[in-house]
Amino acid sequence: MAPEILLNKGHGKPVDWWCLGILLYEMLAGIDPFNDDDPMAIYQKILKGKVKFPRSFDKNAKSLVKHLLVADLTKRYGNLKGGTKDICNHRFYKNKNSGLDFKKLAKK
Numbered sequence: 001m002a003p004e005i006l007l008n009k010g011h012g013k014p015v016d017w018w019c020l021g022i023l024l025y026e027m028l029a030g031i032d033p034f035n036d037d038d039p040m041a042i043y044q045k046i047l048k049g050k051v052k053f054p055r056s057f058d059k060n061a062k063s064l065v066k067h068l069l070v071a072d073l074t075k076r077y078g079n080l081k082g083g084t085k086d087i088c089n090h091r092f093y094k095n096k097n098s099g100l101d102f103k104k105l106a107k108k
Contacts, residue, residue: 001043001046002018002019002046003018003046003071006047014079017068017078017079017087018069018076020068020078020087021033021064021065021067021068021069024064024068025051025065028061029057033051033052033065033069034046034051047071048071051065051066053065058092060091061092063090064077064087064090064092068087088102
């Protein structure tokens, strides 16, 4: 859950960007970024916003995930002045191994 949901501040598109960060992390690390056996500890970790990355985590992916998992909505990628362009233009998507052509994707 995004911090704003935990704090009952409502939600909008920034929650989706938070979820994208969670999904990217889980797909690349094989575990969720705020993993803990205690649900309350998970909530505390989410609110603190401290994410630990495995050593093998791709540096470009790490950068994107860090920009998406920002508790402050005004600083979270996707919710900044550049909107989705901040995400689409991130160096993670320019990488040969994870390259994604958004124009081709839109054309299917």
